[in-house]
Every structure is written in C-alpha cells, then in structure tokens.
Amino acid sequence: MNVTIRPATKGDLPAIAKLAANLVREHHATDAKRFLLVEPVENGYTWFFSRELEAKDAVILAAVTDDDRVVGYCYGRLEERDWNALLDAHGGLHDVYVDASARRSHVAEKLVGAMCDRLKDLGAPRTVLMTMTSNVAAQKLFAKLGFRTTMLEMTREST
Numbered sequence: 001m002n003v004t005i006r007p008a009t010k011g012d013l014p015a016i017a018k019l020a021a022n023l024v025r026e027h028h029a030t031d032a033k034r035f036l037l038v039e040p041v042e043n044g045y046t047w048f049f050s051r052e053l054e055a056k057d058a059v060i061l062a063a064v065t066d067d068d069r070v071v072g073y074c075y076g077r078l079e080e081r082d083w084n085a086l087l088d089a090h091g092g093l094h095d096v097y098v099d100a101s102a103r104r105s106h107v108a109e110k111l112v113g114a115m116c117d118r119l120k121d122l123g124a125p126r127t128v129l130m131t132m133t134s135n136v137a138a139q140k141l142f143a144k145l146g147f148r149t150t151m152l153e154m155t156r157e158s159t
C-alpha cells in the first residue's frame with residue numbers, strides 16, 4: 001500500500017478522531033477499570049486535536065493513501081521535565097493507530113519514524129511512550145524502531 005506521511009490538517013480530523021476512538025475503545029475493552037471511555041469519544045478527540053493542531057509543541061501526523069484516505073495517524077508532543085516519573089524533558093509519543101485494512105504494510109513504522117524525527121527537530125533528546133503489556137504487536141513495532149523497555153505500570157483497585 002502506498003501511503004504518504006504528512007502533518008494532519010483540520011480536514012483530516014474527523015477521520016483521525018474515528019481512529020483515535022478505536023484506540024480508546026480497544027484499551028477499554030482490555031481493562032475497563034484502568035482505561036477510561038468517555039462517549040462520544042470521536043467528539044472529544046475532534047475538539048482536543050483541533051486545539052493540538054494549533055500548539056507549537058504538538059505533532060499530529062496522518063498516513064494518507066493515493067486516493068486521499070486517512071488510514072493511520074500518530075500524535076506526540078514535547079513534554080516537560082517530570083520529577084514524579086524521573087523523566088527529563090522529552091518527546092512523548094501518545095498515540096499511533098493504523099486502520100485494520102492497512103496493517104502490516106509498514107505504515108506504523110513510517111508514522112513512528114517520522115514522529116521521532118519531528119520531535120527531535122523540536123528539541124527532544126529522546127522519545128518515550130507507553131504501551132499495554134498485552135500489546136505484543138506494538139511492542140514488536142517499537143522494538144524494531146529502537147525503543148527499549150524501561151517501565152512497567154501496575155494497577156490495584158481500592159478495596
């Protein structure tokens with residue numbers, strides 16, 4: 001599949017919000033107590049990403065087919081020093097999602113590579129991300145691109 005990776009535009013946001021909503025619902029379906037679901041997710045993301053499109057520290061990339069279909073997106077931003085996480089200023093890669101119809105064609109690889117380049121250009125010395133422990137496909141993707149495993153989040157319900 002031939003895709004172009006480019007900065008997202010306002011016109012891409014409805015399609016990107018649908019992909020982001022899939023990402024949220026898939027996380028919620030895995031562990032409904034840990035991963036929030038606030039419906040309608042698409043509206044929330046359209047609002048949030050419209051704001052992020054204007055932010056100088058945020059990056060939203062779209063993967064677009066030759067016939068102008070958005071089949072994937074990636075969202076990241078420059079993050080400040082975080083003492084709680086013992087994490088200096090860095091690039092945070094928050095979302096990457098590829099539509100099921102476009103998977104295993106290296107679309108995510110291109111999106112994440114382009115995101116790391118953009119965050120570096122913005123001054124990030126490194127890029128940090130989180131992924132579900134059960135998401136082996138994502139972990140293989142990130143490992144292939146040079147990410148190392150650094151933290152394991154644990155959750156306990158209050159009793």
Ligand SMILES: CC(C)(COP(=O)(O)OP(=O)(O)OC[C@H]1O[C@@H](n2cnc3c(N)ncnc32)[C@H](O)[C@@H]1OP(=O)(O)O)[C@@H](O)C(=O)NCCC(=O)NCCS
Pocket residue numbers: 023096097098099102103104105106107108109110130131132135136137138140141142144
């Ligand atoms: C994970 C995801 C982004 C991968 O997208 P993709 O475009 O299919 O991935 P790519 O084709 O770029 O794959 C690049 C590499 O990642 C690994 N990979 C990707 N999907 C994989 C899978 N299903 N099983 C095993 N390895 C996989 C492989 O190493 C692959 O390289 P290879 O094809 O040379 O073996 C996609 O499956 C997705 O959107 N999943 C749901 C959302 C999600 O999990 N996002 C990440 C949240 S942190």
